Amino acid sequence: MNKSGSDTETKNIVLLVLPQVQLLDIAGPCDVFTSANRFMVNDHLYSGYKIHLVSGTSEKILYSSSGMPIMCSHTIYDINFPVDTLLVGGTDLTVLDNINTDIYRFLQNISGNVRRMGSVCTGAFVLAEAGLLKGKQVTTHWKFADILQKSYPDLTVNVNPFYIRDQQIYSSGGVTSGMDLALAMLEEDFGKPTASEVARHLVLYLRRPGIQPQFGNSLPDYDMMSPFVKEVRDLLKNKLGEAVTIEDMAEKMNMSVRNFSRVFLKESGLTPGRFLEKMRMDQAKNMLEYTDMSIDMIADQCGFGSSVSLRRLFLKHITLSPSQYRKSFKGE
Incomplete structure (x- = not known):
């Protein structure tokens, strides 16, 4: 696989789906990228994005935390296209305790061939376990920030931002923060006017004011x-x-x-x-x-x-x- 990133070529976005994923971790960024496609096609600007839901297991149908089934087009075992951007959706931490270690090898192998890699919510734990966050500043859901820092002391957790970029690694906070991250990636790829148009269409802030701790407790549960x-x-x-x-x-x-x-x-x-x-x-x-x-x-x-x-x-x-x-x- 070769790193992609030309403005004029279609960018393959992989949304990595884990068992018991929170639906909005996947659906939120997906809606941002697909909405961008509609605006860019209407304006005859760019080819935009192609979104792929990829299962982190050998099964193409996984169930979200709400019980809704998610149909994936590929699994980590059969990706046959170049990946521009990969985002790992979050799930319950108890699920991660039993996850197949193949997913970590997959992420390690693909990391050198993607333009950027990121996480939504507790997806940061998956990237950290794969050893891809060493020395990086990252964020995650405010509720799990202390656990992430204690579990992986070789990274720096900053719970304040809704998303963080550290070189080619991106991470976002709780659930809807995945949409904040996707909008930032869209602006990075195709400019502020397109990102602003998508934000207005989805009734979102292009850059949400405030910080994550406004929404949670200062102490863990x-x-x-x-x-x-x-x-x-x-x-x-x-x-x-x-x-x-x-x-x-x-x-x-x-x-x-x-x-x-x-x-x-x-x-x-x-x-x-x-x-x-x-x-x-x-x-x-x-x-x-x-x-x-x-x-x-x-x-x-x-x-x-x-x-x-x-x-x-x-x-x-x-x-x-x-x-x-x-x-x-x-x-x-």
Whole structure:
């Protein structure tokens, strides 16, 4: 296979489908590229894209996480055309535990013959396991960013952007971020006017404002925490409005401050103080979404001391003020 990339030739896009893939991980980018084809044909500009759904198994029919069947034209065992761009769709991490290792060999073998390779959502775990993300800056769904970083310390996870390009490797965040990535690739290939036209047609931002953490919790889900971290969290959850020190936490766990700090950092990846701050952030988000309490009162009850401190942390971590967050996410 030879790398393709001429503006005038049809670019073969492979969307790699895994068992239990989230349908939008595949359908979103597919709609961006096929919509681009329609506009380019109408304008008599370019040949555009040819999209291929390729199964990551020996079966051409796979089922999405919603139960809908996906008919693939090829499998990883019978691709017989040059590939310009390959995107790996995401799936549940438990599925990846049982995936056929042939998929990693396939990705390793094809990586030198494609112009670019990327991932949507948890598809980054597949590229990482194949050894293709070493030394790269990548992103994934905000919920799984910490797991990706801990599992593959030789890469750098940046959870903020909806997508990242690092040389020929592209990665995108959760689910709909695959459409943000596809639009960026379209703009890269055929220019901003075509990408803008497709974005308007699909009722999307060409470049979505904001960052991923606006949409999720600062901390991982409770069931992803170790028993030790869960115990500390349970001790803290009703004390967020109080002045809590590391000494207080260590005493409650019957540990020295030094040993407690060491064990907590190892188990959670965060210092105790940072963990407490994130707990307070998540509680403040929850109260902004589901209560009508004033921002001053929320700041006090979450232990921030003042609305100024709360505002400063919101702007730092999610680029929205508390009032902007409430307006965007309360659903009024």
